[in-house]
Amino acid sequence: YTYQPSIPDKHFNIGHWNYAPITLWLRARRPAMERVLGDVWSTLKCAATTATAPVVATVDANLPGFGYKVLGVVGALLGYNLFVMYVTNRTEAWMLLEKLRLYSVGDELVHKGFFMSDAEDADTRQEACGHTAERLEGLWAEALADATQARSFDRLCVHLEVDPSHLPALPQPISWRFSMMPYGRDDPDAK
Numbered sequence: 001y002t003y004q005p006s007i008p009d010k011h012f013n014i015g016h017w018n019y020a021p022i023t024l025w026l027r028a029r030r031p032a033m034e035r036v037l038g039d040v041w042s043t044l045k046c047a048a049t050t051a052t053a054p055v056v057a058t059v060d061a062n063l064p065g066f067g068y069k070v071l072g073v074v075g076a077l078l079g080y081n082l083f084v085m086y087v088t089n090r091t092e093a094w095m096l097l098e099k100l101r102l103y104s105v106g107d108e109l110v111h112k113g114f115f116m117s118d119a120e121d122a123d124t125r126q127e128a129c130g131h132t133a134e135r136l137e138g139l140w141a142e143a144l145a146d147a148t149q150a151r152s153f154d155r156l157c158v159h160l161e162v163d164p165s166h167l168p169a170l171p172q173p174i175s176w177r178f179s180m181m182p183y184g185r186d187d188p189d190a191k
Contacts, residue, residue, distance in 0.1 A: 115178050
């Protein structure tokens with residue numbers, strides 16, 4: 001399931017080393033923001049007209065020609081660029097660290113299989129089951145051959161002893177994945 005078909009889930013829903021830290025926060029709040037922005041649009045349009053009317057009157061009065069108006073715009077852009085440079089120089093290192101932290105979280109989720117599909121998860125479990133069965137059958141054949149050659153049941157029991165320090169981990173009965181989350185506002189699980 002994806003919110004946007006052109007971007008894989010693992011790139012759309014988790015951090016990436018090159019995403020701004022606010023990107024994922026904004027994506028999570030997009031529906032609410034769209035509603036608020038839609039409701040506020042007419043108010044902002046009226047407020048912009050009210051706010052710009054005195055500015056336009058002042059510009060017309062104090063910058064009489066087109067050249068002075070161009071110089072005023074260039075000065076405003078220069079001031080804005082200086083402000084952005086000031087802020088960027090002081091926050092660039094923190095932003096990079098935050099992006100790398102989010103990328104590490106996402107990379108860890110990918111390695112844990114969080115973005116595997118149902119089919120990929122079933123294939124992975126089947127493959128792990130096959131490897132475990134093959135390993136156990138090999139151990140049983142080796143133990144049985146050794147006990148048969150020695151003609152001793154005790155020899156077989158020695159091979160069957162379990163070393164608690166070398167037990168393999170049991171697979172989780174349910175692997176929590178992204179595809180298991182409810183999707184969309186019309187999904188009954190999301191209500």
